[in-house]
Amino acid sequence: MKDTRFIRNICTIAHIDHGKTTFVDRILEITKSVDPRKMHEQFLDQMDLERERGITIKAQPVKVIYNHDGQDYEINIIDTPGHVDFSYEVSRSMAACEGAVLIVDASQGIEAQTVAHSYLAIENELDIVPVLNKIDLPTANIEESLQQVADLLGVPKEDVLKMSAKTGEGVENVLRAIIEQVRPPQGDPNKPLKALIFDAKYDKYRGVIVYVRIFDGVLKKKDQILIMSTNQRYEVEEVGIFTPTMVPTDSLGPGEVGYVIAGIKEVSEAKVGDTITNALAPTDEPLAGYRDVKPMVYASVFPGLPEYYEELKKSLEKLKLNDWALTFEPTTSPALGFGFRCGFLGLLHMDVVRERLEREFEMSVIMTAPNVEYKVLLRNGETIIVNDPAKFPEEDQIEKVYEPYVRLSIITPTDYMGNILTHLQNERRATLQHMENAGKNRIIMYFKAPLAEIITDFFGKLKAMSRGYASMDYEMLGFEESEIVKLTVLVNKEPVDALSTLVHKSKAYTVAKKLVDKLAELIPRHQFEIPIQAKASGRIIARADIKALRKDVLAKCYGGDVTRKMKLLEKQKEGKKKLREIGQVSIPQEAFLAILKIGEEEK
Amino acid sequence: MESLSSTLVSENIGLYLHVPFCKRRCTYCDFVSFTDFSQVKEYFEALWKEIELWSKFLPRIHVETIYVGGGSPSDVPFELLEKTLERIRDMFLIADDFEFTIEVNPNCEFVERLRFLDVNRVSIGLQAADDEVLKCVRRRHSVGDFFRTFETAKNFAKVNVDFIVGLPNESDRTIENDVHVVETLRPDHVSIYLLETHESEFETAISEVVENRYERFVEAVKEMGYDRYEISNFALNNSFCRHNLKYWRNEDYIGLGVAAGGHLGRIRYVNSPRLGEYISKLKEDDFVFDYFSRNDDLQELKETIFMGLRLSEGVNIEKLREIWWMFDPYELFHDLLGEFLEIEDGFLKLTKRGFDLSARVLADVIDRVSLMAVGR
Numbered sequence: 005m006k007d008t009r010f011i012r013n014i015c016t017i018a019h020i021d022h023g024k025t026t027f028v029d030r031i032l033e034i035t036k037s038v039d040p041r042k043m044h045e046q047f048l049d050q051m052d053l054e055r056e057r058g059i060t061i062k063a064q065p066v067k068v069i070y071n072h073d074g075q076d077y078e079i080n081i082i083d084t085p086g087h088v089d090f091s092y093e094v095s096r097s098m099a100a101c102e103g104a105v106l107i108v109d110a111s112q113g114i115e116a117q118t119v120a121h122s123y124l125a126i127e128n129e130l131d132i133v134p135v136l137n138k139i140d141l142p143t144a145n146i147e148e149s150l151q152q153v154a155d156l157l158g159v160p161k162e163d164v165l166k167m168s169a170k171t172g173e174g175v176e177n178v179l180r181a182i183i184e185q186v187r188p189p190q191g192d193p194n195k196p197l198k199a200l201i202f203d204a205k206y207d208k209y210r211g212v213i214v215y216v217r218i219f220d221g222v223l224k225k226k227d228q229i230l231i232m233s234t235n236q237r238y239e240v241e242e243v244g245i246f247t248p249t250m251v252p253t254d255s256l257g258p259g260e261v262g263y264v265i266a267g268i269k270e271v272s273e274a275k276v277g278d279t280i281t282n283a284l285a286p287t288d289e290p291l292a293g294y295r296d297v298k299p300m301v302y303a304s305v306f307p308g309l310p311e312y313y314e315e316l317k318k319s320l321e322k323l324k325l326n327d328w329a330l331t332f333e334p335t336t337s338p339a340l341g342f343g344f345r346c347g348f349l350g351l352l353h354m355d356v357v358r359e360r361l362e363r364e365f366e367m368s369v370i371m372t373a374p375n376v377e378y379k380v381l382l383r384n385g386e387t388i389i390v391n392d393p394a395k396f397p398e399e400d401q402i403e404k405v406y407e408p409y410v411r412l413s414i415i416t417p418t419d420y421m422g423n424i425l426t427h428l429q430n431e432r433r434a435t436l437q438h439m440e441n442a443g444k445n446r447i448i449m450y451f452k453a454p455l456a457e458i459i460t461d462f463f464g465k466l467k468a469m470s471r472g473y474a475s476m477d478y479e480m481l482g483f484e485e486s487e488i489v490k491l492t493v494l495v496n497k498e499p500v501d502a503l504s505t506l507v508h509k510s511k512a513y514t515v516a517k518k519l520v521d522k523l524a525e526l527i528p529r530h531q532f533e534i535p536i537q538a539k540a541s542g543r544i545i546a547r548a549d550i551k552a553l554r555k556d557v558l559a560k561c562y563g564g565d566v567t568r569k570m571k572l573l574e575k576q577k578e579g580k581k582k583l584r585e586i587g588q589v590s591i592p593q594e595a596f597l598a599i600l601k602i603g604e605e606e607k
Numbered sequence: 608m609e610s611l612s613s614t615l616v617s618e619n620i621g622l623y624l625h626v627p628f629c630k631r632r633c634t635y636c637d638f639v640s641f642t643d644f645s646q647v648k649e650y651f652e653a654l655w656k657e658i659e660l661w662s663k664f665l666p667r668i669h670v671e672t673i674y675v676g677g678g679s680p681s682d683v684p685f686e687l688l689e690k691t692l693e694r695i696r697d698m699f700l701i702a703d704d705f706e707f708t709i710e711v712n713p714n715c716e717f718v719e720r721l722r723f724l725d726v727n728r729v730s731i732g733l734q735a736a737d738d739e740v741l742k743c744v745r746r747r748h749s750v751g752d753f754f755r756t757f758e759t760a761k762n763f764a765k766v767n768v769d770f771i772v773g774l775p776n777e778s779d780r781t782i783e784n785d786v787h788v789v790e791t792l793r794p795d796h797v798s799i800y801l802l803e804t805h806e807s808e809f810e811t812a813i814s815e816v817v818e819n820r821y822e823r824f825v826e827a828v829k830e831m832g833y834d835r836y837e838i839s840n841f842a843l844n845n846s847f848c849r850h851n852l853k854y855w856r857n858e859d860y861i862g863l864g865v866a867a868g869g870h871l872g873r874i875r876y877v878n879s880p881r882l883g884e885y886i887s888k889l890k891e892d893d894f895v896f897d898y899f900s901r902n903d904d905l906q907e908l909k910e911t912i913f914m915g916l917r918l919s920e921g922v923n924i925e926k927l928r929e930i931w932w933m934f935d936p937y938e939l940f941h942d943l944l945g946e947f948l949e950i951e952d953g954f955l956k957l958t959k960r961g962f963d964l965s966a967r968v969l970a971d972v973i974d975r976v977s978l979m980a981v982g983r
Contacts, residue, residue: 531964531967551815553813553818553964554815554818554822554963554964555801555813555817555818555821555822555963555964556813556963556964556965556966556967557801557821557838557839557962557963557964557965557966558803558838558917558965558966558969560800560839561854561914561917562623562676562851562854563621563623563854563860563862563867563868563869563870564623564625564862564866564867564868564877564878565868566854566868566870566875566910566913566914567868567875567877567898568877569913570909570910570913570973573913573966573969573970573973574970574973574974
C-alpha cells in the first residue's frame with residue numbers, strides 16, 4: 005500500500021485553449037512517463053474529435069512520479085473538460101482531488117468558465133496552485149493577468165506562478181508547488197471500500213473501464229463490488245493505474261487514482277459521481293454529491309436517407325455505451341420520417357454527438373433545432389414534462405407552464421458591456437442580478453435567464469458582439485413559471501404539427517412573422533393561393549400568402565418526345581398533388597428543414 | 608418487325624429527320640446533339656440506310672410532310688442534306704402538295720441554297736430579339752443575322768420564328784422587342800416557348816415576372832391576328848405546321864436518326880440517342896430502337912389525349928371512344944371541367960387556364976386515365 009503522504013491528486017482548471025493539455029504533455033515529458041517515440045502532441049486528448057477541435061471533452065487521468073528533494077512522489081493529474089455542458093463532470097473530477105492547478109492564459113486573462121470553475125474548486129476545498137501560462141507570447145499581458153488571478157483567489161500577486169507550457173519554462177516550479185502546497189490525501193485502508201467514479205469509458209474488448217479515486221478501503225482483483233445508486237454487483241477483473249497507458253496493479257488503496265474493469269456493459273451503469281463499495285463489506289454511506297444528470301437540450305435526429313434508420317439506431321446505441329448523458333427514443337416526422345428524439349447536456353454535447361455519428365459511424369444525419377424541456381401543470385392537477393413541441397398540450401388544458409432557468413455569467417471587456425446587457429435584457433428575457441470588476445477594463449455580469457434563450461445561437465451572438473473577447477458559463481437554477489405558448493403553423497388552413505414551436509408569449513409575434521415569411525419563401529407556388537398562418541392562444545397572429553402559380557406550361561413536345569414527356573409528367577405527379585386534391589399543399593422537405601432550423605437564428 | 612407490317616398504317620405519313628450536330632451547344636437546350644463533327648459523314652450514311660430500311664417496310668406509302676430538325680441542320684455540309692433528300696425521293700412517294708420544313712439558325716447563305724432543295728417552310732430559331740440575351744445563352748447569331756435570313760427565306764418559303772421566354776438577361780424591354788419583330792415581319796408562324804427550368808424533380812420554377820412576360824407576349828401575338836392553335840404555336844391565315852399537327856393528332860409519322868421517334872398505327876418507337884450505336888447498328892442493316900412498343904388501347908388513348916389536348920381544337924371524343932369505348936370525359940374530369948377543361952362540339956379541350964397550367968392538368972388527366980383503366 006502506498007504511503008498517502010507521497011501522493012498528490014490534482015485536477016486542472018482552465019478555459020479552452022489556455023494550454024491545459026500542453027501543460028500535462030510537458031509534465032509527462034519532464035517525468036519521463038511516456039516513451040518519447042510514442043509521444044505525440046497532446047497525448048491525453050484521445051478521441052480524434054478532441055484532437056481536431058483542440059478541446060478536451062472527456063477527462064483522462066495520468067499518474068507521474070516526480071522526485072522532489074530525494075523523495076519520489078506520485079502525482080495523479082486529472083485533466084478536466086473545459087466546457088459548460090460538462091460542468092457536473094468537472095465537479096466530480098474535483099471531488100476526486102485535494103488540489104487544483106488553475107491555468108490562465110497570460111494573453112487572454114481570466115474567462116467566465118475559469119471563474120466558475122475556481123469557485124467550484126474553492127467550494128470543494130481544493131488547494132489551488134495558480135499559474136499564468138503562455139508568458140512567452142508577445143501578446144502576453146503578464147501584470148494585468150497576474151492581478152486578475154490574484155483578485156479572483158484573494159492571494160498576493162507573488163503567489164501566482166509563471167510558466168510557458170510550450171517551451172517548458174517554469175513547469176518544474178509548478179510541480180514543486182503541487183507537492184508543497186497541495187495536501188496529501190487521507191483515508192483508512194481498513195475501513196469499508198469507498199471509491200468515487202469520476203469517469204468511465206467503453207472499450208469494445210474489455211467493456212466499461214471505470215476511473216476511480218479510492219477514499220477508504222482497498223480495491224483488488226476478484227473483489228465483489230457494488231455500485232451504490234443502482235445496487236448492481238460486479239466482480240473485479242482487473243485494477244490498475246494510468247501511466248498514462250493503463251497498467252494493471254495488484255490493488256488500489258486510499259488516495260490512489262486508477263481504473264477498474266468489472267464486466268460492466270455500458271457507461272450508464274457506472275455513472276460519474278457514483279460510489280463503488282465492497283459488496284461483502286459495504287460502507288453505510290456513499291460519497292456525497294452524486295446526481296443523476298438529466299439532459300437539458302433536446303433535438304430530433306433523422307438519418308440522411310430513410311433506409312438508414314436501423315443503422316442510425318445501432319450507431320446511437322453504440323455511442324450510448326460510451327456516453328452516459330445521451331438519451332434517445334424513437335420519433336416520427338411527416339417530413340423526415342423515422343428518427344430519434346435525443347437529449348443532450350448542452351449544445352456542445354449535441355454537436356459532439358452529431359460529429360461522432362458522422363465520423364465514427366459514417367452516418368449523415370439531419371438534426372432539428374434544439375429546445376429545452378418544459379414542465380406543464382395541467383388543469384386536472386397532473387404535471388407532465390414536455391420536450392417536443394408536437395406533444396405540447398392544448399392551451400385550455402394548461403394551468404401553468406414552467407421553463408428551466410440558468411444563472412449565466414459573462415466576462416467581457418467593458419467596451420462591449422452595454423451591447424451585451426441590452427441584448428440579453430431586450431431579446432433574451434434575461435435579468436441582470438449582479439456585476440463586478442474582473443480586472444482592469446473587464447467586468448463579470450451575472451444574469452438569470454431562461455435556458456431556452458441560451459441554448460440557441462447565444463454563444464455565437466455573444467462572440468460576435470464582443471469580437472470574440474467575451475466568455476460565458478451557466479449553471480441550472482431550476483424551473484420557473486413562464487408564459488410559454490405553442491405556435492402552430494397552418495398551411496392552407498390545415499395545421500402542420502411538425503412545424504409547431506414553443507415560444508415565450510413576448511416573442512410570439514416576431515417568431516410567427518419570421519416563420520410564415522420563411523415558409524412562404526420555401527413552399528413552391530401551387531395553382532391556387534395558399535395562406536400560411538401562425539396561430540397562438542387561439543388567434544392567428546401572423547400571415548403570409550403564397551400567390552397562385554399562373555403558368556406551368558409543358559413547352560415543346562414533338563414526335564420523339566411523346567413517351568419521354570409522358571413519363572416525366574407521370575413522375576411529377578407523384579411529387580405534386582393532383583388537382584383533385586386541390587386543397588392540399590405539398591411542402592418540400594427543404595422547407596421543413598429550414599423551418600426546423602429557424603429557431604437557431606430567431607428564437 | 609412482323610408486327611409493323613400487320614399494324615394498320617394510313618397511306619400518308621410524315622417524315623422526321625434528326626440532325627444531331629451543333630457547332631456549339633446553347634445553354635438551355637436539352638435536345639440530343641453533338642459538337643464533335645468527325646462522324647457527320649458516317650452518320651448521314653447511316654441515316655440513308657435507315658431511309659432504305661423503312662422504305663422496304665412501307666413500299667407504297669405517301670410522304671406528305673418532311674421535317675428536318677436538330678441539332679442544327681444549318682451546321683452540316685449542304686451536300687449531305689441534298690443527298691438525303693435525293694434518297695427520300697428515290698425511296699418514297701412524295702405527295703404533290705408536300706410540306707418540307709427545315710430548322711435553321713439565322714444564316715443567310717445557307718438559307719439561300721435551301722430553295723434548290725424544294726424546301727417550302729423554314730423555321731428560324733431566333734429565341735430572343737436581343738443580342739445580349741443571345742450571347743448569354745451562347746447562340747451564334749445576332750438579331751441582324753436573323754433579319755437578313757428572314758428576308759431571304761420569305762422569298763421562297765413560309766417562315767416560322769421560334770422564341771423562348773424565360774432566358775437569362777431577358778427583360779420587359781427585350782420581350783417588347785420580340786413583340787415588335789413579330790409585328791413588323793408578320794411571319795406565317797410563330798412558336799413561343801416558356802423555358803422549362805426544373806428547380807427540383809417535381810417543381811417547375813417560374814417567377815411571376817416571367818409569367819407576366821409570357822402572358823403579354825402571347826396576348827400581343829394573338830391580337831395581331833395569330834391563331835393559337837397549339838399551346839406554344841401560333842399561325843397566321845391557317846399556316847399551321849402540317850407536320851407537327853401529325854404529332855399532336857397522333858397520326859402516322861416515322862422519325863429517322865438518333866433519338867428520333869415515330870408512330871405508325873399502334874406502334875410507338877424511339878431510336879437510340881447514342882451516336883456510335885446508331886451508326887454501327889445501321890451498318891449491319893438493323894434498326895436501333897431504344898423504345899419500341901405496340902400500344903395497347905390504354906396507352907394509345909393516353910398518348911392521343913396527351914398530344915391532342917395541346918391543340919386548341921382539342922381531341923375528338925368519338926376518336927377516343929374508338930380506342931376505348933368506355934371513355935367518359937364527363938365523369939372522369941367532372942371537377943376539372945369549367946376551370947381547366949371544356950367539351951365543345953364533341954371535342955375535349957383545355958381552357959385558357961388549362962393552357963397556362965398544361966403541365967399540371969395533363970399530368971392529372973393522364974393519371975386519371977390510367978386509374979380509370981384499373982377500375983379505381
